[in-house]
Structure formats: structure tokens, C-alpha cells
Amino acid sequence: MIRQRLLACLAAATAIAAAQSAAAQDCTINIGAVLSITGPNAAIGSAIGDAGRLAVDHFNEAGGAAGCKLNFVLRDDQGQPNVGVDAAKTLVSIDRSPVILGAIASGVSLPILTSVSVPSKVTQISCCSSAPTFTELAEEGGTQGYFFRTLPTDRPQAVVMAKIAKEKGYGSVAIIYVNSDYGNAMAKNFTAAAEAQGIEVTDVVGYNQEQASYRAEVSAALKGKPDALFLVAFPADGATITREWLAFGGSKQLLLSNAMRAREYVEAVGAQHLTEAVGIDNAQTEGPSVEAFNAAWTAEKGSPPEGPGLHTMYDATAVALLALEKAGAPDGTAIRDAVREVTGGQGTTIYPGPEGFAKAKELIAAGEPITYEGATGPIKFDENGDVTGPYLIWGVADGELTTLDQWDMARVDAALAEVSGQ
């Protein structure tokens, strides 16, 4: 029994070693991603993986990067930090991936960063982790600059929502938020921004996910008789809370966070109750770079890219590969430094897609500066590896989700400056 097991292990190890030597001959660079294919984020994980693969395919069509073909390796973290860390370690040490793309949950991305990426000097770019702890760690020097994320942090979103509350003339707002890193940060930042503008925040109530009823939370939030409710939730729980909120006589003036921009939510609550609600989302604003991605995705998949993380994952992968091309070799530290050279607004603009990447390769070869404008619009990382993004404001009209307003980066930056200036 044990001998058989040993033999099986040996066979597996040989297979791995053989695959490794074969890879070396063809000059292939593995590009590793750690995402949740199973587990709590499984519903969105595999589509996000497809977005990463699409970017790698586009690069291969353009002739690869750093003189080699690229091979996208997607690993599942099962929503568990210990599994994700192990997957990342195999990607770095066995597959020799010079970058780690991912993970989705902040609680998985962070241990990968501290125990794999930073010690092994590998650049990590996350599509989806929004926790403020990354910024905190970067400020302390804990990331050594190896961490980037293409998803805007929660703070600008909260600040924009507070601005909208002010514009709408709400004097007092209650907050119900999901008790996660995401919900916590949104609630805190919104409170600070709202109070800075003279809006009273009556009650800040956290809720734990997947309960049958949230009456206790709703009652607590109703106590201060607020003009409006800022709800930070995910669609299913959010719908339950909204229904109970309205049933107990809460205001129809709802401010909704990005995750609730889903048909599922509108249908569960009833569109007729949401006529005064406004929500926010990370904007895939119009523009040639966004259109280029949307068209490429639609051509590949047969349906437009709808769902969280697709645009940001494509951009995370594209930035990593452009930086790899710029660095000229699969070296994590060189890629880290090159990331800032291929983004940030200096040089010829590069759009998503094989043609864009082919153009980028030519320009890099000629020593010309480039700047990537991606599926989420222009990308600029600050010193902590965070991005500020454009936002859209959505509402519900005639039973459908509609876009009410657009906030480009200049407007977001102005709002941020105004709130922190006061």
C-alpha cells in the first residue's frame, strides 16, 4: 500500500520535472494566477480567470513577451488562505512564474503577499482585493513595492457617495454594512467623509452574512430616524435588508454600494421600491480602451463582459505582461520597477487587444515610452500600488438598471481633495 503510494508520488514528481524541462526548451514563461474557482467566490472566480487568460492569449497573438511564449497557469485557492498560499508557492518556485495574479479575497491575497511574493521577490497584482490593510502594509514598507492592485480602493467610492448624499441634501444618514474588510472600510470612510461635509451619521450597524432576517440590524439603524440609508452589502443579503428596511418604514432614499448593481437585487426588492435609490460602481466608462476590451471579450465569449473583476483582472494581467516585456526578462524585481514605466500617463497610449500589445512591443523595442490605458480606463498606481478609478452612478428606472452619472478620475480626485482638505 505504502509502496504503491510512493510510486505514485514518484511518478507525479517525474511528470512535473518532465513538464518543466519541456517548458525550458520552448522558452515559455508561466504566468501564474491564484483565484477562487471553488469556495465562496466560485460564482465569479472562473470568469475572472477567463479574463486573465484572454490577456495572455492577446499577448501570445502579439508574439509573446520577453522573447518567450506565455503560458497561463490558473490555480484554485478554494477560498482558503492556506491553499492559496501553497498554490502561489508552487507557481513561484516550480512554475517559475515571475508574477502572481490574484487573489480575490483580501484574506487570501495578503498571506500570499507576506509569505510568498515579498520573500521570493515576485510582483503580485490583484484584480479584486480591496482591503485597506494593503495600503497600511505598503506604507510601513512591508510590501517592498511588490504589490499592486487594479481595483480602486474603497475610500474614493465612499467619498463619492458622501458627496452625492450632500448633493441630494440628506441631513442624516444611517449605515448598514456587511461585516467584512470591504464593508468595514466603506462604513468608516463614508462616516469620515460625510461628517466632514456636515452630514450627521446616525447609526453604523454591521451585519454578519447569510442570515434569514436582519430585523435587529434594521431596527438599530432606524432608531435615529435618518433621511437616508447607506447600505453596503452583497445582492442577496442586501435585498433582505432593503425589504425589511422599507417594511419597517425606512426612507426610500437609499444609497447603495457597488456590489448591489445586479438584476438579482432589483428583482428581489421590486423595482417600484427603488425609484429613489442611487448606487455607485467602479466604472468601465466609455472610451476606446474599454470598447476594445468589451469587443474582444464578446468575440471570444459570445456575450458582453458583465460581472465583477473581469475588467480589473484583464488589466492586472496586461500590466504584468507589459512590465515583463519592458523588463526584458522574467525577473520579479525588474517587473516591479517596470510596472510604473508602462502606466502613469507618459508616452504613447496602448489599448487592450493583440494589436495594442504588438504596438507596445514595437515601441518598447525602440525604447519609446508607453502608457497602458486598459479595460477600466487609464491606470495610474500611487506609491502604495493603489489606483484611483472612475465611477458611475446608477439607479433604477422602468424596472431596469440605468446609469445616471459618470465620475471621471479628475472629478474623483477633486472630491477626495475637498474632503481631506476640510
Next chain:
Amino acid sequence: MTGLAIYLVFFLTVASIYAIVVLGLNLQWGYTGLFNAGIVGFYAVGAYGTAILAGPDRAALIGGFGLPFPLALFGGMVLSGIAALIVGLATLRLRGEYLAITTFGIAISIQLVALNFESLTGGANGLVGLPRPFADRFDDPDLYGLVFLAAMLATVGIIYLALEAVVRSPWGRLLNALREDEVAARALGKNIAAIRLQAFVLGCMLTGLAGGLYVGFIGFVSPLDFLPILTFQIWAMLIVGGSGNNAGALVGAVTVWGLWTMSGLLISRLVPVGFHAQAGAIQTMLIGLVIVSTLLFRPQGMIGERAGGARFGRSNAPPVAKDRNWSTGGGGQQP
């Protein structure tokens, strides 16, 4: 070192952390018959205890004592011991599945406390910037990994030898007597409650120690690390390896953790890139399949409990009768 060797060092380090937890559970279940379904709770207490004692001082947090790592590790272990003592005093009069449900609930409560007690645990964001012990003395991360592994193997070795000595001692035989027939043990004048509590606290302290070592190795801790699935993983390790046998616990930890992680590696090699998204589900099914097959075809685990061997050592003890009553114990069946 080659990539594979570097990875194996990493893998074995994590596996040996789990091996310590499995050894702790084996003491509770394999030898004493205590159905602890709240392993992850004590793992969390040890992890957070170590993190809070060793972490840097922060304005927003109560903790951050910045103690040297070994001291913090010891503190984390003591804290899980205290937690186990409190839980044990309250629950150990429960038997079997009742104890399982209670401990399971306690573990979930501990995770919820970690999620909500923001000023102590950092809440959902977790605690960042935790020092990895002595990492600054090594320039080469691979060498550091190797040294860390050596320290881990030494720790596991010491714990293994100590537990072997313990279970062969009169106290160890008492644990077994308790597992096999509590009424008989009580009839012999033994203090059942005290012995059960001792075994429970000792096992949980080992679990807490492993939690602290995990924090030291990863350098970060968040409530996501302590989901109930970890309890299931640890149980799978013990059952697959062989409950009631410390060597089985070690083998089980390496085997199950290897299955859990290397199946993903193998699948990522064998499955074409276009199907990697589906491969994750295959991996999960594969893990379940192997565990179920082990239970069906080798219920005593890879290394089952030796008849008497583990308990009576190599002395000239009389052979144990083959028709012992196994219904109350965790030892599985005799071959």
C-alpha cells in the same frame, strides 16, 4: 536548490504545523475518545495570541506588545490552554456527539469574536506587519525556509517523542481505559473528570502552539484563516493516517495536506489551460474521493492503531484480545 525542492521545503513546513495539530487531536480523540470538533477555535486562540503578543504597537489596537517571537509563541500556547480549560470545565461532562456540537459552536464563536473584536484582532482586515521570526538574519529566502523547516521538524520530533512517552506512562494507559470503558475506570477509583480535562487542555495547547507557528511562518493573520473547513481537514488527516497512533497522525498530516495541495499542482499540469477553471472542481472532488475511499477500504487508516503496541511499548505485555469493544473509541477496526 531546484524549484521542486524549494516547494517541498515550504510544503513540509506547513504540513508539520498541521502535524502538531493532528498530534494534539490524536491525544484527545485517538487516546482519550474526546470528540473535539472545535480544533480551529483553539488554533485561532494560539494564532491570535501569538500575533498580538509579537505584533508591532498600533494606535488603533489594544495589542502589539512586540515581544520576541519564542516568548509570544509560548504566550499563545498558554492562552489556548486557558481557553481550553474554560471550555473544558464547561463542556467536558458532555459525551460523544454532544461534545462535538458544543465544541464546534465554540470554534465558530471564537472566529466571530476575531471578526468583530476589532480593537484586539483587527477585525476582518486581520493583523498585518507581523514579524517572521529571525527572517532579517537571512538574506536568502530559500535558506530561511530550510532553517524554518529544520526548526519545525525538531519541534514535531520533540512533541512526538514526548507524546509517545506520555501515552506509554500510567497516565496514558488511564486515557485508554477511559476511552474503552469509562464506568470501569471510575470503578477503579480514577478521577474521570480531571483526566478528561487534562487530555483536552494538553491537546488544545498543542493546537495553539501550531497556530502560533502558522502566524510566524505566514506573517499575517485574519479570520479567514479559521473557517470550520480547517477542523475538517485536521480530522481527515487523523482518520486517514490512523487514529490512536502518533506515527499515523504524522503520516496522515503529510498525506492529506499533500493530497489537498499537490492534486491542484498535478491537475494544473495535466489539464489544458482552457479547462483550468473546471479543474478546481475536479480537484475538490478528487480530494473527497480519496478520503472516502480510505474510509471504505482502510478504515483503520494508513497506519492503524497497533494492538497494544502503542500503549504497552515493547515490554512483555500479554497480547490484547482481538475482540475488544471498539464502539466507544476512535481507533477504528482491528485488521
